[in-house]
Amino acid sequence: MSHLAMAGGPATVPQQFRQLPWPVVTASEEQALTRVLASGKFTSMSYKEQEVPALEHEWAAQVQTSYCAAVSSGTAALTLSLAAAGIGPGDEVLVPALSFIATATAPFQQMAIPVFVDIDPFTFNIDPEQLEQHITERTRAILPVHLHGLPADMDKILAIAHKFQLLVIEDAAQAHGATYKQKQVGSLGDIAAFSLNVSKNLPTCGEGGLITTDNEELYQNVLMLRQFGERIEEGKERSYISHQIGWNHKLNSLQAAFARSQLTHFPAYEAIRQQNVPRFLASLADLPAIICPYVASDRTHAWHILRLRLDPRRLDIDTVSPRSFRLAVQRALRAEGVAVTEYQKISLPAQPIFQEETHKGSIYPWELPGLPAYHYHKEDYPQTNTVLDDSFTIQRVHLHPHSATLLEYYTEAFHKVFSHLDTLVHLAHTLDEQAGTGILKQAR
Numbered sequence: 001m002s003h004l005a006m007a008g009g010p011a012t013v014p015q016q017f018r019q020l021p022w023p024v025v026t027a028s029e030e031q032a033l034t035r036v037l038a039s040g041k042f043t044s045m046s047y048k049e050q051e052v053p054a055l056e057h058e059w060a061a062q063v064q065t066s067y068c069a070a071v072s073s074g075t076a077a078l079t080l081s082l083a084a085a086g087i088g089p090g091d092e093v094l095v096p097a098l099s100f101i102a103t104a105t106a107p108f109q110q111m112a113i114p115v116f117v118d119i120d121p122f123t124f125n126i127d128p129e130q131l132e133q134h135i136t137e138r139t140r141a142i143l144p145v146h147l148h149g150l151p152a153d154m155d156k157i158l159a160i161a162h163k164f165q166l167l168v169i170e171d172a173a174q175a176h177g178a179t180y181k182q183k184q185v186g187s188l189g190d191i192a193a194f195s196l197n198v199s200k201n202l203p204t205c206g207e208g209g210l211i212t213t214d215n216e217e218l219y220q221n222v223l224m225l226r227q228f229g230e231r232i233e234e235g236k237e238r239s240y241i242s243h244q245i246g247w248n249h250k251l252n253s254l255q256a257a258f259a260r261s262q263l264t265h266f267p268a269y270e271a272i273r274q275q276n277v278p279r280f281l282a283s284l285a286d287l288p289a290i291i292c293p294y295v296a297s298d299r300t301h302a303w304h305i306l307r308l309r310l311d312p313r314r315l316d317i318d319t320v321s322p323r324s325f326r327l328a329v330q331r332a333l334r335a336e337g338v339a340v341t342e343y344q345k346i347s348l349p350a351q352p353i354f355q356e357e358t359h360k361g362s363i364y365p366w367e368l369p370g371l372p373a374y375h376y377h378k379e380d381y382p383q384t385n386t387v388l389d390d391s392f393t394i395q396r397v398h399l400h401p402h403s404a405t406l407l408e409y410y411t412e413a414f415h416k417v418f419s420h421l422d423t424l425v426h427l428a429h430t431l432d433e434q435a436g437t438g439i440l441k442q443a444r
C-alpha cells in the first residue's frame, strides 16, 4: 500500500488532470464574441441589439416561463426580484441558514429582514418543517435556495406560502436545468433568480444573471428597475424619465452572446454530468464513512457542487469529533490532488454583518423605528452547523465535460486515503487536541 501523499508518498491525481478549465471556451464562444464586436452593439440599449433579447427568449423557453429578463449578476437578479415584488422596509423574508451571502443580503438591500431557517441535513436545503414557526405578521416572502443544484421541497414550501399568502422567490443560482416533479426550477415560485457567473453551470465570460417569471406585472417591474426606473416601451425611443428607484443592472451584449453559446452546449454538458457524477458517487459506496447527497426520486440534481458528509461513527470510531475527522480526510485528499474545499466556512447568520452589531453609520433594517430588535444567534441553526462541521465540497472541476477521468482518479484517492484509517484518526485526534474539541476532553 503506497504512503499517503500527506506523509511523503506519491500523489494520486496527476498534475495535468488537476486543472480542468471552466467555462469551456470553444470556437463557438469565440465566434459569438467576434459577432458582437463586429456589430458594434455592446449594450441592450443599442439600436436593434439582438443578443440580450435572444438570450432571454431562449432561457424562458428552457425554463418554460412566459418571461425572462437578463441582468448584470445573480445578486442583481435576487435584488430586482425582491424589489419588483415590493419587498420593503421591515418586511421579513425567510431564508435558509446555509447559502451564498447574496441570498441574505438581497433582502437587506430592500431594508427587509432576513429571517434564517435551519436546513435539512440530507438535502442541505431550507427545512420546510421549520418554516411555520418563523412566520410573523411581517413575513412577506420565502426565498428557498436550490442549493448545490438540488431543488428545494417546493410542494411543502408552496403550500405554506399559499396558507400565509407569502411570495416565493427561488434562488436558482446553482441549479440551472434541475427539475422538480418534471418542472424546471425557475418556474416553481412567483419569480426566480439565476446567476451566469463564470463559476456556475451556465456561465458567461464574467458576470450575469437571469430572472424568470410567469407574472407579467413582476416582469414589467423588473424591466423598469433594471434600468433606472424608466418605462420601457417596445419600439419607442428611450424616455429618460424615472418612475421608481431603479438600478443599472443590465446585461451587456458580449456576455449575452457568450451565455447563448454556452446554452447551445448546455444539454450535452448536463447529460455528461448526469453520467459522471452519479458514477463517481456510486464508486464511493464501499466507504461507509461517506454520506453522499440524497436526491429524492421526484427531482433531478444539477450537480453544481458536490457536498460529502463524513461520519466516523459509521466506522465505529467515536474518539474523534466529526469536524476533526473531516478536516483530517480533507487534508489527506488535498495532498493526493483532490480539489476538496469548504463551501461556506460559516453559516449565513454567523457572518459578521449579522453578528457585529456595530454598524458604523450604515442604516440597518433592524434599526427601523417600530421594529423589534433582531439578534442573530449562530447556535440557533444546529443542522447547518453540523453539516458545515462534518462535510466538504468539490466544486467546478466536475463541471467540465472531460471530468470522467479526473473523477476516476478521485475515486482512487478516496480509497487510498481511507485505507490509512489509523493515520486519519491520529491526525483527527491531534486536531481535536489543538482545537480543544476532543470528544474525550468534552466528556471529562
Ligand SMILES: *Cc1c(COP(=O)(O)O)cnc(C)c1O
Residues within 6 Å of the ligand: 073, 074, 075, 076, 099, 100, 102, 103, 145, 171, 173, 174, 195, 196, 197, 207, 208, 209
Ligand atoms: C452565485 C450565487 C448567487 C449570486 O450570483 P452572482 O452572479 O455571483 O451575483 C446567489 N445565490 C447563490 C445560491 C449563489 O450560488
